[in-house]
Amino acid sequence: MRHRKAGRKLKRPAAHRKAMLRNIVTSLLEHERIVTTVPKAKEARRVTEKMITLGKEGGLHSRRQALSFILDKRVIEKVFDETAPRYAERPGGYTRITKLGPRLGDGAPMVRLELV
Helix, strand or coil: CCCCCCCCCCCCHHHHHHHHHHHHHHHCCCHHEEEEEEHHHHHHHHHHHHHHHHHHHHHHHHHHHHHHCCCHHHHHHHHHHHHHHCCCCCCCCCEEEEEEEECCCCCCCEEEEECC
């Protein structure tokens, strides 16, 4: 039984799932808009919100925590210097998921995940 187990497995081993989420979150914070499937977007949204909250907190410890997950140092600088101040007054909900329709190849439901 999976009672009280948060998060989705996405049919991947733990290492692959973590690497994939790191790539998705890094791309989203860099480009501020990506197209992906619904379950991946919902998982990436959780982590992205945490990274932006770390940016709002500022400080060395928060920066190192974000560096342990986000792959690119330029993206960290962007989050802490540009993105986080933009959401200073906002108490959460930094991302938006917009449904796009099924993917042509396999019919997977696609969404656009973007920063508000």
